[in-house]
Amino acid sequence: MAAKHNSEYESSELYRIRHSAAHVMAEAVLEKFPEGKVAIGPAIADGFYYDFDLPRALTPEDLSEIEDRMKKIIKGKHPFTKEVLSADEAKKIFADQPFKIELIEGLESGSLDEDGNPTDEKPEISIYRQDKFVDLCRGPHVENTSKINPNAIKLLNVSGAYWRGDEKRPMLQRIYGTAWEKPQDLKDYLWKLEEARKRDHRKLGKELDLYSINEEVGQGLILWHPKGAKVRKLIENFWSDEHEQAGYDFVYTPHIGKAQLWETSGHLGFYNENMYAPIDIEGIKYYIKPMNCPFHVYIYKNSLRSYRELPIRLAEMGTVYRFERSGVLHGLTRVRGFTQDDAHHFCHPKHMPAEIDFVVEFSLKMLRAFGFDNFQAYLSTKPEKSVGDPERWKAAEEALEASLQRHNLPYEIDKGGGAFYGPKIDFKVNDAIGKDWQLSTIQFDFNLPERFDINFIDENGQETRPYMIHRALLGSLERFFGVLIEHYGGAFPAWLAPVQAEIIPIADRHIDYANEIASAMRKDKLRVHVDARSDRMNSKIRDAQREKIPYMLIIGDKEMESGQVSLRKRNGEDLGSMPVAEFVSLAKDEVDKKI
């Protein structure tokens, strides 16, 4: 992802507090480990971190000790003072700090800035001192340590981090901390983290019995349980209806394809590290598909195409398998086998802008249907490993950018983040923990048409190469489901809830009536379940509540006599008794409105 530079945040007092807290933490760590080496320690969203090379691994006890030392340093009211100096002077000061020396050399040569990014100008070299600690730093900082509220900081965790983010370089220990202006802000933040944990799709997935991952089956491979599968089916149905109306044709393609196919497509050359080892079938190598595109291309190529048929939009819920390193797997959001809501558009070059607009709009419509209004757009440009000439890359990037501008969508540029075959627009949404996940992706491709030599006959009877767009709107059903669970906190809106209404008979004599209205409601396409256990009503309500079922229908003597149901919603609202038909129309109305 592109480096985010939020200048408003960077010039705020809070940013200075966090950055200063990082320096104080470094001082505290060096007090404890005088032989420790310091790397870098910036302020980040919600806090700060600092990387160290230390003689041993840190424990949670070390963290609280470091935190205590920090509080002592803060109370010393030490001023932060800045000095600008030459590279040589700086090297003397940091003689026993190899990481700092490397940073100074980067600044000196003017080739790298302090984040290790290439830069044109030679930045000035400055240091900041507070108490016994001195750090190579551009600043800014608070005036003195007392500006940091000792009761509004907390060290959160330790983790490994490569020096300069390069896995070939040493692994350092990174301490993450958070700092706020007031203790109450810290409390609020910690409460927010706690709330986020409650919405975690891995926790809810287990509690609501939606899916599981089994060690024997394999890492990153999802088992969809009946309730999760129900939600998936509802998503797929909605998706199919929308696509059908939007002019897509559905296709199905195999899970494996010959090596030659992936050779032609360029995947073996450019996407190899994400592909699994080939399978030998009668001496011929086949690969499990990491993408669906080559198959769709062959469906296009199967017949002679006229400009009159374009655009052709081929859609498929295509299941793909990609190698992901074990350490990156994460619940439903990062897996090894997943189903993309994939489609490929083939269009006349002159219709490309309109076609991009169409997909952008369709994509937004789809995300909004699931209640996502907060997403960020990214424009990803040419990566280092890519095919196609730079001229065309540039033109394609401009075409995508123009569409974003036409739709007034704020976007960021993700430099070098494109696919190997073309630039792309991505939409990301935030999950409960504030992590953003890429869902929609709209990718321009001028390479596969070339590589597979696909054509259409244009208005002048000439063979012409179509342009191609790859797109996945929900991204993958697995990731989408994970993000959706967190988005709704497991309380799916009625149209997506696996069980929409739990019918709760108060006593056994009400069960027959409960079953009767249940089957009537099923005819009205409502998903209902009768809780016929011999438990008390209170306990049935409690269970339905925990399952986050939208409607609870209480059936007792009164309801049975009057042919009614008593409706309780999962938010605790008691709507009292109403005729069954009234409930059905209320529920269907909410289902239609997707609320």
Add this chain to the structure above:
RNA sequence: GCCAACAUAGCUCAGCUGGUAGAGCAGGCGUUUCGUAAACGUCAGGUCAGGAGUUCGAAUCUCCUUGUUGGCUCCA
């Protein structure tokens, strides 16, 4: 993959410095038939992730493997 931590019943977790497992919920059975977030009783459940080692003795100590978590790197 890398750094670190963790893995005890279906779930959530106890089990101190080694003396061969325990609770609540869920489940089975029985009693109860109840008006808006937990009725009562009873029974059953575990090769303590897997393997090897140290020891008279390992859930507990050591090593390896598998998996999970938090990050790094990478991505739908």
